Amino acid sequence: ETGVTQSPTHLIKTRGQQVTLRCSSQSGHNTVSWYQQALGQGPQFIFQYYREEENGRGNFPPRFSGLQFPNYSSELNVNALELDDSALYLCASSKGQITGELFFGEGSRLTVL
């Protein structure tokens, strides 16, 4: 149990739709990072939020966007869904701006048809 919770656990969307995934960070953690994990691959860094500001971004297009709220929970939004967006989306929380040790949620599995 990492104390990081994600919702929904599974969802199915069609191409062109939009999706919002949610994450509650572990108590005392002010940094949230989002990762995309395709089947059989390692997690790929999407972006990180520290104190409600984006604090680093991986190689993902602008249709991937996020938010962090004052209670440090976070959302990942993906617009104009493509088939290749099908993946497990992992949220991880940590203390401080330098991520150090990440504590992951169980992920949201997105299927795009």
Place this chain on the structure above:
Amino acid sequence: GQQLNQSPQSMFIQEGEDVSMNCTSSSIFNTWLWYKQDPGEGPVLLIALYKAGELTSNGRLTAQFGITRKDSFLNISASIPSDVGIYFCAGENNDMRFGAGTRLTVKP
């Protein structure tokens, strides 16, 4: 980009055997970490390494941060069935990047 090359991709071993896996990169990292992921779960941190040359143990697991800061290895001694899973290395500078994983199967 900061690519991490993890090997081997998969391992099939007998219970009781020792396991070794490693991770290399063309980039220098400030921190190396090792995670394990079980099916349907997120990765769980096993060991974190913060200094070049550092050797750290966590029970039957031992990991080292390479002197060049471009590599790390993880050893598991006397493997047991619950060691089955996917092991990921991760390197951190301003954000954390992951290798593609080593899938470990342990035969009783």
